[in-house]
Amino acid sequence: MECMTIDSMDWDGAYRDGGFFDGPPPWNIGEPQPVIADLIRSGAFASDVLDAGCGHGEVSLALAAAGRTVLGVELSETAVAWARRSAAQRGLSRATFEQGDITAFSGHDGRFSSVVDCTLFHALPVDKREAYLRSVHRAAAAGADYYILVFAKGAYPAEMESKPNEVDAYELHAAVGRYFDVDFIRPAPILATVEALPGLPDLVLPFERDELGRLQFPGYLLRARKSESGIA
Known part of the structure; x- marks a missing residue:
């Protein structure tokens, strides 16, 4: 895999066949994260x-299968094309997808009653978090629930x-709480479907695997709600 920082990641290359990974990227487990x-x-x-940073759209598709109307937004054109094909194959017309930069997301002010960020927040450059949170806040309806993994x-x-x-937890609360x-x-x-880390092939990570052999990385689940007094 080509060496680059997360902040300069070529996300389309991450999802493209023959790109950085042999097969799907390790964060795409073929279903929503269990939580x-x-x-x-x-x-x-x-x-x-x-669905902010929807990737291959597994969260969006599961939401649509549960009867929810959902818009997945993703930077990678390859991932969006994959998600649209999957929605069509599964007959899930409630799930639609838009290619774009979530930090500059617009045109849906006050629309969404729920927002889900499944492993996007840590993929953003730190200096893009403010723009991202402003975009999500603008798109969320009054009282909307917001979940971040x-x-x-x-x-x-x-x-x-x-x-x-x-x-x-403090850093996450401070950022989102604004x-x-x-x-x-x-x-x-x-x-994640990880066998070895790039550049550190012999390092054994001290985390357990689930019954399917997927590594269980430590994370946080945040739940928040849009406040009318928040920064717009």
Whole structure:
């Protein structure tokens, strides 16, 4: 894989056949992350839903299968094309997809009753977080629920040349709390199909694997709600 920082990542290359990975990127496990799937089953999301940084669209498709209307927004054209094909193959017309930069997302002011960010936040450059949160706040309806699943600090070794911009709970609360009322932040695993880390092939990560062999990285699940007093 070509060496680059997460902040300069070619996301289309990450999703393209013959790109950086042999097969799908490791964060695409072929279904929603378990903690997000649990939320969908519990009825936590109300239509319309914004799936921020939707990737291959597994969260959007699961939401549509559960009867929700959802818009997935993703930077990679390749990932959006994949998601649209999957929606058509599964007959899930409630799921639509838009290619674009979520940090400059517009045209849907006050539309979404729910927002889900499944492993996008840590993929953003730190200096893009403000623009991202402003875009999501603008798109969210009054009282909208907002869920973020993000890597916790320490999920990846410090010596990695390119790794996600992980957060601790304080950092996450401070960033999101400027725009939304934070209800809770709690530990939650993030599964990935990882055998070895780029540049560190002999490093054994101290995390358990699930029954399918997927590595369980430490993360946080945040739930927040749009506040009318938040920064617009």
